[in-house]
Amino acid sequence: MSTTSLTDRLGSLLMAPVHLLMRIIDIPLRAVQKTAGIGGMAAVFLAPNMLIFGIFVLLPLVINFVYSMTGGTAFFLSERNFIGAEQYQRLFTCTNYLDPMSCQEDAFWTAVGNTFWFVILQVALMIGLSLITALILNRDLAARSFWRAVFFFPVLLSPVVVGLIWKWILQRQGLLNFGLYQFGIEPYTWLTDRNWTFIATIGVSIWAHMGLYTLILLAGLQAIPKDLYEAAEMDGTKPARVFRRITLPLLAPNLLVVVVLALIKAVQIFDEVYVLTGGGPGTSTLYLTQYIYETGFASTLRNPGLAAAASILMGLVLVVLTLIQLGIGQRGEKKGKR
Amino acid sequence: MGVASRFILRRRGGKSWHWTDIVTWVWLVGGLIIMFGPAVWLAFSSFKTPAALAEFPPSILPYVTSQATVQGYDKPLQLFEAKMPDGSTKVLAEVRRIGLVAQMVDPTTPGEIVRVNIGDRTPVRSVSFATENYTTPFTQFDFLRYLWNSVFVTVTATLITLIVNSMAAFALSKYEFRGRSLAMLIILATLMVPLSVIMVPLYSIISSLGLFNNLWGVILPTVATPTGVFILRQYMLTIPDELIDAARMDKASEWQIYWRIVLPLTAPALAVLAIFSVVWRWNDFLWPLIVLSRRELYTLQVGLSIYSGELNVQWHFILAMTVVTMIPVVLVFIFLQRFITTGIAGTGLK
Amino acid sequence: MGEITLTKIKKSFGAVDVLKDIDLDIKDGEFIVFVGPSGCGKSTLLRTIAGLEKVTGGEIEIDGKRVNEVSAADRGLAMVFQSYALYPHMSVRQNLAFGLENSSMPKAEVAERITEAARMLEIEAYLERRPGQLSGGQRQRVAIGRAIVRRPTAFLLDEPLSNLDAELRVSTRAELAALHARLGSTMIYVTHDQVEAMTLAHRIVVMRAGKIEQVGTPLDLYNTPANRFVAGFIGAPHMNFLAGEVADLETGTATLATAGGHRLLVPFSGHSLSVGEKLTIGIRPQHITLANDPGSLKVKVRLVEALGSETVIHADLNGEKLLAVVPGQKLISPGDETYLSVAGAPLHLFDRNGLRVKGS
Known part of the structure; x- marks a missing residue:
């Protein structure tokens, strides 16, 4: 019994800074809730995930199409030149479609x-x-x-x-x-x-x-x-x-x-x-x-x-x-x- | 052994052996050997010296050949058990080998050279664990650095994954709002976009954000995993809405509801996701390989692959470091296997 | 104070209108019960008062102040939920304290209020336990305790007894009534069980399909139901309904003809009936007696439920079902033919639209 209470106490001691942090986060978010309403808070909760999705998944997905239509060895889009479907053409250019080596x-x-x-x-x-x-x-x-x-x-x-x-x-x-x-x-x-x-x-x-x-x-x-x-x-x-x-x-x-x-x-x-x-x-x-x-x-x-x-x-x-x-x-x- | 084998071999209804029982038994024992054998073999090998590793046929346990310093010789000499012409055996030290004949000395009487046919002598060996395979990479190579990088990436990415995904799951499970199905659809769609499809543009984004050759460049793209959102959302849907209403009546703000009510109640699902995330991030390879090009930033996986791809592979170090890389996953497997298997069986996702 | 005024409350989920123009005045200290079949909108109405649902139209006032835009947390109300909605990961004490801590009340006062409520509800012994370690009845008390410590302007109770077994429900019902007498605060109570409504309420609000059918004291509703629905809903077993026709009208009395040629005399004053008009006649089962008189209703007995103190007779009157509850034990068995008398029974007359005939 005493050991559990000890671990409990240790746990709450460790969690104390986390709780404090959460409480601090709560202050601005309460203000947001006041103006945005309860429904508006859904957007707040969704935002970090959507932001990361947007930057690291959706954006690359879109850029990928642009990329596939540019040439050169540079990585920055601004330094790349538009060449249309040339890359695809290159992939599909064969003399004999049954032989990959051609x-x-x-x-x-x-x-x-x-x-x-x-x-x-x-x-x-x-x-x-x-x-x-x-x-x-x-x-x-x-x-x-x-x-x-x-x-x-x-x-x-x-x-x-x-x-x-x-x-x-x-x-x-x-x-x-x-x-x-x-x-x-x-x-x-x-x-x-x-x-x-x-x-x-x-x-x-x-x-x-x-x-x-x-x-x-x-x-x-x-x-x-x-x-x-x-x-x-x-x-x-x-x-x-x-x-x-x-x-x-x-x-x-x-x-x-x-x-x-x-x-x-x-x-x-x-x-x-x-x-x-x-x-x-x-x-x-x-x-x-x-x-x-x-x-x-x-x-x-x-x-x-x-x-x-x-x-x-x-x-x-x-x-x-x-x-x-x-x-x-x-x-x-x-x-x-x- | 008797109890254990009876336990393992217990058959349906205790009836006599049926051919399916034999198939089952063979399959399971075969599986045990094939699934565990390679890793166990690797672990045994990791304690061998380079010389023992080069031997063929290999021994299972790590042996070293015994050596002795003999008076009159600068270097320690290797000890052999030699068959003498009179049929007796004697422990001799080898001075040099000329063709099929070895010149040997008796360590007790160093002056006298004995000639022995090399077929008549076998090295004296004893079991010894080459622990320097483990200590050297940490002290003389950068493996301690790699270990730290891996731990940092794994822990940070897992923490962010838990927070960001549980917030999103909360929004998607407990709120009705316009665009909810759109958000679900976007997250679902990202299931179709694995890293291998977007690595080129993702690389350009990472570099324009200044995250190339930065551990954060490894961490950030991985933290918003659709699988995580799904596991957590599925679980949060089982939390009764009345509980949230009760908290609202209790003057809790939405953020408080999230971290004081919903998060503690989602603990089992969070644990499953945490385990998954730890295993995923620890094992990640392709993306760190792309983002990290400076040696001091390598994670263990990248470091291992780079070292093992070198022309002159130092297998004794590689094997030891592979074991080190395996340890956290093996620990997860031993202690949390049940969690994971039920988690996968429940969601069908990995 | 705990006066709540609802004016033309409307609520719709998409195209479905759940509440249609609800008007209601709830007085301070009143115990009011919303009753009706499931899906009638009673819980939604409670939730709109709580602030958990936004109204589509109309006004909610608490103590004369419009609260439409005030969030649930700030309306000063407390709610007891059907599932109790206790936080499973917190001890009973933490459950009670959660709401108070959120309004940043000093710790000493929180402790004091918890002690007081715990004593009142006799839950002191398990303040440190988790809800999962409590029985259904104990959880129910904790749920009420969580509302009490808030000292709200009004208590909202959403079917709080429906998860208890029958015996516990009866005793908890009595305790709730006692609690209300002691606290004297306004209580709004939602149930689908008319017995609960009858035993607890000062006033009952009978609802159907998003509308209020009748508001009144339990005996008002029992004695003079405003329409056929209320008549059928209040009272157990349900009221009998027979089809009838006005055969004759005299001053003070109307003669009604039922199927099978029986004639019933009803005291009546007013001018709202006309000869030949089709009516529904409502008779409570308890008001029917057994008779030997061939002038009474001749019925065929279908089923007899002998409950000891009373006997429930399911009978067939020319193809119409008739239920009678007669006191004591009767020697009667299915298949028998017998006579039932409605002489002296209050008869409820409902017109073609199901509304009570004025003057009856």
């Missing part, structure tokens, strides 16, 4: 192609694995939250750490080669092989993110009423049929949300790949975000306008995906209300 910006199209295949493979595999894991975790397991935590662990790790962990494992003296060595397979430099690095980026990003999707799918599975399964059991329905006729249809909205969410994330893949492979070897793991980053900032021949144009194209894809996600979400909400 395009003027071959790096862009390589990145697009890489990202496309990455997204398809990574999302398909990851959602498949997540679904299996969620189904397994949804069984009558002891210590379910422990197992759930196991699969969730890498989600919290920073992409840089993820990249380094796997770089360390995949390098010549790494754990993978050590494991294979036990079976008599000679050590191999995985990260210098074009095909293997592509596969590695897919595998590593699945490792890092599948826990999140497992979690959402598991929540969806647990929301399915148990009595449906009991009814099916009473009818003597076979497990495979139960899965197809009960689990899958009822999980479908969740599954859809998860797929779109994973697509949105996958399109933007950058951090862990940048650390793991740096986009290489060659351009084998050059993805869109890295292309934009390098075009805009890193290379000596930087071209912010071209980067802006490419980022707008990527943004369009993301907008479509997000709208799909919101559409699903809204439909789900309406269903829930009904």
